[in-house]
Amino acid sequence: MGATISFGIQKGGVGKTTTTAISSFLLAEKGYKVLAVDFDSQGNLTGMLTQQNIYDFTDHTVLQAVKEKNPIPYIHKVSDNLDILPAEDFLSILPRYIYRENKGHPAILLRETLEVVKEEYDFIMIDLPPNLGDHTINGLTASDYAIVMLQSEPFCYDALDRYMEFLQGVQDNTNPDLILGGILTTMLDARATIDSSILEQAKDDFEDLVFESVIRRKSRVKEFSIEGIQNRLKADRIALEPYQRFIEELIERVKERQVQ
Structure with missing residues (x-):
């Protein structure tokens, strides 16, 4: 299949890292070979998947991989x-490297880096930071598909149009093959009327771009960031079920595109 997929929007705390981590975990459980790429200097994807301190990976991160254009x-x-491919907070200096030391095109560093190993993986999953800077441009330029995260609250919904414009800019300038994979609604509180109304508004505005799968708030999911992602107990299976449905939709969308 060989698909590189990024998860992003210019808002923090909307479930990007959790979704990237759990989706990577579940795809691997299904037998797919998966590379998760932490491209956020907070390193939360690294911490969640490895259950190690992110500073254990100092000098052995995606930053060094990009500088050498070799992730292996x-x-x-x-x-x-x-x-x-782990990250820690030195990844924040990437723009300085891009404009002071790098001699190539500033937007294609991550793409060139991942091309070295792309054929070895069924899925490469990129966790993007909550901004529209060089990290996000590189992540989207390296991607085949962009998943847009929509936390069901007004500020995140207001950011959707700008992120869509940003995706169009990447398509126009650095990655004409980028496909909008869809909009995933996250952290929905079924008890809150506004959450449901935002989901319905998104479906009205963006129609079938919105995934049918909806990620609701679950306390067990929060515990995964501390304990690691698990799929052993009934509580684990219940918490993971919406993500299972999402990756099934995602796989189907990727297959449909690859057949076209």
Whole structure:
């Protein structure tokens, strides 16, 4: 299948990292070979998937991989089918490297880096930071598909149009093959009327771009960030079920595009 998929929007706390982590975990459980790429200097994807301190990976991160345009020495094995290119907060200096030392095109560094190993993975999953800067441009330029995260609250909904414009800019300037994979609604509180109304408004505005799958708030999901993602108990299966439905939709959309 060989698809590179990024998760983003210019808002923090909307479930990007959790969705990237759990989706990577579940795809690996299904037998797909997955590389998770932490491209956010907070390193939360690294912490969640490895259950290690992010500073354990200092000098062995995606930043070094990008500088050398070779990820192989910096890929960390999480499980049989799941690897990660980790990050820690020195990744924040990427723009300085891009404009002071890099001699190539500033937007294609991550793409060139991942091309070295792309054929070895069924899915490469990129966790983007909550901004519209160089990290996000590089992540989207490296992607085949962009998943837009929509937390069901007004500020995040207001950011949708600008992120869509940003995606169009990437398509026009650095990655004409980028496909909008869809809009995923996250952290929905079924008890809040405004959450449901925002979801309905998104469906009215963006129609079938909105995934049928909806990620609702679950306390067990929060615990995964501390304990690691697990799929052993009934509570785990209940918490993971919406993500299972999402990746099934995602796989179907990728297959449909690849057939076209």
